[in-house]
Amino acid sequence: MPDWSEVPKWLMPRPTHEDREFWEGASRSELRIQHCRSCGRHQHYARMLCSHCGKQTVDWVTATGGGTVYSFTVIRQNGVPPFNERVPFVVATIDLDEDGARLIAAMPELDPADARIGMRVRAAFRPAGEQLGFVDFVAAD
Amino acid sequence: MQRRVCIVGVGLSDGPVTPELSGVMLEAQSFRRALDDAGLEKDDISGLASAGYGGMHEVALAEYLGLTPRWLESSSVGGSSFEFHAMHAYRAIQNGDVDTVAIVYGNNQLSASGRTLGTGGGGGGGRGGMALPLPMAYEFPTGLTLVGAYAMAAQRHMHEYGTRPEQLASISVQTREHAGRNPNAMYRDPITVDDVMSSRLVADPLHKLDCCVISDGGCCVIMTTEERARDLPRRPVYVRGAAGGTTHHSIAAMADMTRTAAAVSGPKAFAEAGITPADVDMFAMYDSFTYTVLVVLEDLGFAPKGEGGAFVTDNGGNLRLGGALPTNTDGGGLSCTHPGMRGLFLLCEATRQLRGDAGDSQVPGAEIAVAHGSGGWLSTQGTVVLGTEGN
Numbered sequence: 001m002p003d004w005s006e007v008p009k010w011l012m013p014r015p016t017h018e019d020r021e022f023w024e025g026a027s028r029s030e031l032r033i034q035h036c037r038s039c040g041r042h043q044h045y046a047r048m049l050c051s052h053c054g055k056q057t058v059d060w061v062t063a064t065g066g067g068t069v070y071s072f073t074v075i076r077q078n079g080v081p082p083f084n085e086r087v088p089f090v091v092a093t094i095d096l097d098e099d100g101a102r103l104i105a106a107m108p109e110l111d112p113a114d115a116r117i118g119m120r121v122r123a124a125f126r127p128a129g130e131q132l133g134f135v136d137f138v139a140a141d
Numbered sequence: 142m143q144r145r146v147c148i149v150g151v152g153l154s155d156g157p158v159t160p161e162l163s164g165v166m167l168e169a170q171s172f173r174r175a176l177d178d179a180g181l182e183k184d185d186i187s188g189l190a191s192a193g194y195g196g197m198h199e200v201a202l203a204e205y206l207g208l209t210p211r212w213l214e215s216s217s218v219g220g221s222s223f224e225f226h227a228m229h230a231y232r233a234i235q236n237g238d239v240d241t242v243a244i245v246y247g248n249n250q251l252s253a254s255g256r257t258l259g260t261g262g263g264g265g266g267g268r269g270g271m272a273l274p275l276p277m278a279y280e281f282p283t284g285l286t287l288v289g290a291y292a293m294a295a296q297r298h299m300h301e302y303g304t305r306p307e308q309l310a311s312i313s314v315q316t317r318e319h320a321g322r323n324p325n326a327m328y329r330d331p332i333t334v335d336d337v338m339s340s341r342l343v344a345d346p347l348h349k350l351d352c353c354v355i356s357d358g359g360c361c362v363i364m365t366t367e368e369r370a371r372d373l374p375r376r377p378v379y380v381r382g383a384a385g386g387t388t389h390h391s392i393a394a395m396a397d398m399t400r401t402a403a404a405v406s407g408p409k410a411f412a413e414a415g416i417t418p419a420d421v422d423m424f425a426m427y428d429s430f431t432y433t434v435l436v437v438l439e440d441l442g443f444a445p446k447g448e449g450g451a452f453v454t455d456n457g458g459n460l461r462l463g464g465a466l467p468t469n470t471d472g473g474g475l476s477c478t479h480p481g482m483r484g485l486f487l488l489c490e491a492t493r494q495l496r497g498d499a500g501d502s503q504v505p506g507a508e509i510a511v512a513h514g515s516g517g518w519l520s521t522q523g524t525v526v527l528g529t530e531g532n
Contacts, residue, residue, distance in 0.1 A: 073292035074345040083284040104393040106283040117300045
């Protein structure tokens with residue numbers, strides 16, 4: 001299995017005041033998303049306003065990490081290091097169990113032949129330096 | 142009383158491989174050819190639109206061309222930018238803000254950057270330590286490519302509707318057949334569904350031959366009033382309706398990957414034009430990937446949702462000459478030319494068809510054509526309805 005631990009400088013997250021919580025949460029193995037007090041729905045990535053209802057009533061919460069694959073692809077060609085050495089690998093669009101939140105994640109440990117729409121997945125975390133991290137997904141047990 | 146608006150000139154640069162020409166040189170060459178086609182000179186141009194190079198490009202282009210336009214447009218919404226330009230120019234000419242507009246685009250994408258657009262990471266091209274704009278900061282670290290984003294959408298369509306990769310491949314095969322009649326197309330040799338299916342997978346389910354080419358090239362389209370068009374040499378092509386919209390930027394935010402903003406822009410533009418899908422004689426569609434064509438055929442109402450795969454393969458291939466909807470008769474982005482963005486070339490090909498200038502690829506008696514651009518990651522959709530008569 002290709003090594004995904006290397007994080008070249010250009011891929012290092014550059015946290016802002018707005019999204020630092022997400023990247024630092026990942027380094028603590030927490031998937032941090034936003035919940036809206038007004039409409040009750042969730043969103044990823046961090047925003048000033050709720051993208052569902054438009055109210056400025058969003059708070060950070062920790063997601064369960066569970067989700068369902070809405071769609072996926074197998075990346076077989078990517079010219080940019082380090083991805084050119086990792087192909088083939090699965091990238092999926094995942095609907096989190098928290099209503100309204102969807103994200104794209106790599107699934108480095110999944111055999112491309114086993115990828116399915118509708119499969120249950122859970123968040124897995126990969127360090128990016130000392131303080132930050134990425135959120136990958138793996139097949140749920 | 143709104144004025145009627147016509148396309149009166151089109152110009153294509155040399156292509157599809159022009160290492161000796163820069164992007165702006167390609168723009169200037171196609172601009173000059175469109176002026177000649179329209180029977181106009183540069184000082185007849187009072188409005189200029191362009192996109193693709195970042196801030197103030199259309200201003201720099203005006204200076205380069207020796208123009209002092211009083212109407213400028215630079216909507217930059219990806220490959221469909223030029224359908225938005227045509228829509229905005231149409232409104233501005235209708236309302237008397239400007240009389241004669243040139244829309245210009247040229248890029249030496251192939252010669253300058255090679256074939257990296259689709260698989261060069263995230264949205265294409267190296268990132269060189271630049272800060273990643275939202276929401277791409279979350280996508281690039283996953284290794285997703287531009288092709289991969291379209292592939293995910295295609296995969297979802299296959300899941301929901303049983304669309305088969307062979308049906309997507311057929312779009313590429315039929316488009317190549319058109320390219321075979323175009324001496325300026327990049328790839329002209331006939332291909333089969335098996336050829337597409339056995340070309341390498343770039344991002345499942347999209348094969349290499351499901352993806353558009355990367356080329357060099359430029360294009361210019363000139364629009365003016367019906368009144369002015371009467372004095373010009375070419376048969377005018379009327380703009381009958383136009384609309385656009387967006388549903389998302391990154392593919393992750395596309396709520397339903399089987400439905401684009403074309404489902405809104407299409408009906409709106411068709412209603413304004415006073416037509417239905419059955420009235421359309423020829424379709425110029427932004428074929429960045431085979432799936433782009435399939436999903437937009439459905440969204441515009443040429444086929445019911447989920448039945449795009451059957452539509453393209455029925456009748457021996459409905460996108461062929463003689464099919465229900467001859468599509469991308471110049472060979473499209475899949476086989477002819479795609480210099481980074483293709484939206485303007487769609488308006489050019491639709492115009493050539495409606496003027497009866499399409500040579501061996503002519504759709505006999507074509508009276509209504511639709512040019513439809515799709516930009517970004519299926520993000521922005523722009524529909525322009527053209528006709529041999531006004532509405």
